[in-house]
Each structure stands twice: as structure tokens, then as C-alpha cells.
Amino acid sequence: MMQFEGSHILSVNQLDLDSINTIFNVATKMTPYALREKRTNVLDGAILGNLFFEPSTRTRVSFGCAFNLLGGHVRETTGMASSSLSKGESLYDTARVLSTYSDVIAMRHPDAYSVKEFAEGSRVPVINGGDGSNEHPTQALLDLFTIKKELSHAGMGIDGMHIAMVGDLKYGRTVHSLSRLLCMHKDIQFTLISPSELAMPDYVIADIENAGHKITITEQLEGNLHQADILYLTRIQEERFPSQEEANKYRGKFRLNHNIYTQHCKSNTVIMHPLPRDSRAQANELDNDLNSHPSLAIFRQADNGLLIRMALFALTLGVENQLEKYECPV
Numbered sequence: 001m002m003q004f005e006g007s008h009i010l011s012v013n014q015l016d017l018d019s020i021n022t023i024f025n026v027a028t029k030m031t032p033y034a035l036r037e038k039r040t041n042v043l044d045g046a047i048l049g050n051l052f053f054e055p056s057t058r059t060r061v062s063f064g065c066a067f068n069l070l071g072g073h074v075r076e077t078t079g080m081a082s083s084s085l086s087k088g089e090s091l092y093d094t095a096r097v098l099s100t101y102s103d104v105i106a107m108r109h110p111d112a113y114s115v116k117e118f119a120e121g122s123r124v125p126v127i128n129g130g131d132g133s134n135e136h137p138t139q140a141l142l143d144l145f146t147i148k149k150e151l152s153h154a155g156m157g158i159d160g161m162h163i164a165m166v167g168d169l170k171y172g173r174t175v176h177s178l179s180r181l182l183c184m185h186k187d188i189q190f191t192l193i194s195p196s197e198l199a200m201p202d203y204v205i206a207d208i209e210n211a212g213h214k215i216t217i218t219e220q221l222e223g224n225l226h227q228a229d230i231l232y233l234t235r236i237q238e239e240r241f242p243s244q245e246e247a248n249k250y251r252g253k254f255r256l257n258h259n260i261y262t263q264h265c266k267s268n269t270v271i272m273h274p275l276p277r278d279s280r281a282q283a284n285e286l287d288n289d290l291n292s293h294p295s296l297a298i299f300r301q302a303d304n305g306l307l308i309r310m311a312l313f314a315l316t317l318g319v320e321n322q323l324e325k326y327e328c329p330v
């Protein structure tokens, strides 16, 4: 099992099933603190450096709120232009400096493996909040945590489940990380639905095949959803395309709405999306007409993100067993 205290969280490849269960157990313990039923100051005096060099709503704000809910303080940098990286400073130098000011750092950056490069200069744990099209490990953890909870309502577990992943599987880092976490389980059936130009990278497919799971690769949405327990949609990651025109070729190719869901999915297929969903008319991969559907888990995913990120802070800073000791009145 992984030694969490003092460690960077850069890739899901660092984790095994025991480590994942530890994170999920601590995340579950965080529930009353996230719901404001209890309060703890276990991280009083600690500082999170929250460095987001690429746009974010959920990940950036939930990292910050997770740290605040444990009693810590947050210092934030958003956008490359407000950082001396834009003057040519290296990731290594930036990390050396900022890790003196912080106890833990969360970071998102547009380039693959940049968070790992940054971590090499850091004296404190660094948590990857998304590095280009490579990985988004905390999203994958909250996705897996959500899948586990959602399937448990139907008396199912993760082993033996069927997941359909739809959309931009090439640039969508969340599906890369989630696939690798699912590979650690037994008998998963993957249906990967994308335009061939935006197919899941070969190295992820090799991981799935080497782990012995069944895999179907197709460009057709309709007709390939009827066995899925989980339907995981992604948006076209237009910021990773060479041009807007190139991205526009694929926007709107796969859309899920109430009618398609009712015709092509099981009555309890769980609908997931890492968000943001692209609500512009030409894209609209997940229609608002499903907003009140009980199987729509997209906002429960975002809620679970707070719990997972609280757990990761507690574990990397070694305070996961001291929450009660530092409780204070609500």
C-alpha cells in the first residue's frame, strides 16, 4: 500500500486497491465535515498553494474548500499570465520557491507531465489537478467513489460492471485515469465510443487488454449502450485541438438526451460526466432534459470531489486520524 504522508499524488499508477480503499474510507469520514454537521481545525495554520495555470471551476474551488473545511488557509494563483512562468521561470524554480510558502500544493497545468516536473522541485506534497491530456487522478478517484456508491444502490459492485465511455477519449484525461483505476478490478466490460480520430490512446487500451478486461471500440452511440451500467460522457476538449475549426468537426457528434436514454439504455444506467458539459447548441453532449432524472449522477460526482480532496489532504499531511481531536463547535 502507498505511504501517503509526505507523498506527491501525480498519477493513478501510484495506487493499488488497498490505497484506494484507504482514500475512500477517509473520504467517507469527511462527510459530516463537508455537510457542516461537524467542524474540525485539524489543518489550522497550514497553507495550500492552489496553482491553476489552466481554467477550472470544480477542481480549483473544491481543492480550496476542502482545505478550508479542515481549518487550513488557501493561497491561489490562477492563469499563466499572473505567474512568473510567463517570464520564462522554470517549473523547478517555481516549485522550490512556492513549496517554502506552502504545506501542500495542488496544481493544474496545460502540459502533460508538467505537474511531475514541478513536483521534482517541491519540498512539500504536490497533488495533480490535471496535466494536459495526460491524467486527472483526483477526478478518477471521485469518479470511482461515485461509481461504487451509485452501483451499491442497485446491489452491484465494481467487479463485473459494464462502462460505456463516450466522446473525446483521446484528449479527455479523466477517462485515461479512470480506465486505469478500473483495470485494477475484475471482469470489467469497456465500450469505447468515439470518432476514430479521438479514440482512446493505444497505451490505455493496452492497459485494459493486459488486465484481461473485455473491450469494444465503436463509432456508434445508438445500439451500444443497452448493457451499460455506467454511461460516462466527455466533452470535446477543444483547448487541446490544433485549431477551433478542427474541434468543431467533432462537436455535437454524440449527444445524450432523455429520448435517446429511454430508447437505448437500461432504466437505471448511471449517467456520469466529469463536467463542464458544453451547453452550447452546437455541442450539447448531455442535454438539460435529463437534469431531474434520478440516474443523472453528475452533480453527485462534483459533491464527492470535495470528500476525496479532503481525504487526500488529510492523508498527505498525516492528520487523517486527528479530525475528532481538533473538533470545534459548529
Ligand code: CP
Pocket: 055, 056, 057, 058, 059, 060, 130, 139, 274, 275, 276
Ligand atoms: N472536472 C473538472 O476537472 O472540472 P473543472 O475543469 O471545472 O475543474
